[in-house]
Amino acid sequence: MSARIIDGKAVAAELRAGLKARIAGLSFAPGLVVVRVGDDPASGVYVRNKDKAAKEAGFASRTIHLPEDTTQAALLAQIAELNADPAVDGILVQLPLPGHIDTQAAINAVAPEKDVDGFHPVNAGKLASGQPGLVPCTPRGVMHLLKGTELRGARAVVLGRSQIVGRPMAQLLLAADCTVTIAHSRTRDLAAECARADVLVAAVGRPEMVRGDWVKPGATVIDVGINRLPDGRLVGDVAFAEAAERAAAITPVPGGVGPMTIACLLENTLDAAIARR
Numbered sequence: 001m002s003a004r005i006i007d008g009k010a011v012a013a014e015l016r017a018g019l020k021a022r023i024a025g026l027s028f029a030p031g032l033v034v035v036r037v038g039d040d041p042a043s044g045v046y047v048r049n050k051d052k053a054a055k056e057a058g059f060a061s062r063t064i065h066l067p068e069d070t071t072q073a074a075l076l077a078q079i080a081e082l083n084a085d086p087a088v089d090g091i092l093v094q095l096p097l098p099g100h101i102d103t104q105a106a107i108n109a110v111a112p113e114k115d116v117d118g119f120h121p122v123n124a125g126k127l128a129s130g131q132p133g134l135v136p137c138t139p140r141g142v143m144h145l146l147k148g149t150e151l152r153g154a155r156a157v158v159l160g161r162s163q164i165v166g167r168p169m170a171q172l173l174l175a176a177d178c179t180v181t182i183a184h185s186r187t188r189d190l191a192a193e194c195a196r197a198d199v200l201v202a203a204v205g206r207p208e209m210v211r212g213d214w215v216k217p218g219a220t221v222i223d224v225g226i227n228r229l230p231d232g233r234l235v236g237d238v239a240f241a242e243a244a245e246r247a248a249a250i251t252p253v254p255g256g257v258g259p260m261t262i263a264c265l266l267e268n269t270l271d272a273a274i275a276r277r
């Protein structure tokens with residue numbers, strides 16, 4: 001293996017420490033509320049980790065846990081209450097939501113200035129039109145991990161076109177002067193598209209789909225996938241050992257992009273608090 005391993009855990013810890021120092025200098029504790037609906041076990045872990053990280057950094061953090069059978073109207077009423085609460089700077093609705101709830105309606109209900117997930121159409125529109133706004137946490141985290149990688153003029157391929165990762169990721173890379181391709185399940189010859197990338201971001205949710213020969217020698221490979229295999233192992237969307245033979249730098253799973261998602265949620269919450277107050 002020749003690639004440099006990009007240590008997301010270390011970068012996230014450094015980012016959180018910087019946020020903690022900035023919050024210590026404020027006259028108030030920025031407020032974050034995470035809304036969880038139902039009992040998805042993975043969401044339970046992520047929400048606990050967010051709350052713990054937020055409290056450690058000095059945020060006033062709390063979680064509202066609503067039952068699985070919460071109606072859409074009740075969820076929207078809860079969000080409206082948080083929108084109106086001056087002590088709340090950031091609101092996050094943990095995904096996935098139970099099937100009977102319209103996810104887009106929940107996202108649209110969050111006040112754009114408190115939308116620390118960066119999923120609201122107003123924030124997506126700002127990102128697409130190059131205006132300052134709240135940026136989705138995972139892509140924002142990836143940009144931190146790419147510091148030190150030459151992006152200007154680089155050919156970037158984003159594998160996946162989700163609202164949460166693929167699309168905002170492509171916008172951020174474009175803003176950093178990359179030549180960006182979004183590849184997806186209908187792309188002809190995915191392997192050939194990926195093999196042209198100087199920067200390859202995989203966000204498809206398919207375990208180890210990106211093989212070693214999909215990686216251009218010397219490329220930077222960012223693996224956003226977090227897939228639990230039947231044997232309990234956690235793997236990304238990239239076949240790590242094969243890809244690391246050819247890449248110049250690569251993120252591991254776990255310990256790559258995942259920890260940056262939570263650190264950037266805190267970064268967004270501090271940004272939202274400062275902008276709002």
Ligand SMILES: Nc1nc2c(c(=O)[nH]1)N[C@@H](CN(C=O)c1ccc(C(=O)N[C@@H](CCC(=O)O)C(=O)O)cc1)CN2
Nearest residue numbers: 046093094095096117137254255256257258259261262
């Ligand atoms: N409202 C949102 N919902 C969801 C988001 C999101 O950004 N906003 N992202 C994911 C889940 N997620 C945060 O919510 C998240 C996922 C993974 C990690 C992480 O640190 N992963 C670790 C491995 C963890 C493990 O062992 O299972 C890693 O990659 O090292 C953090 C946050 C979906 N929902």
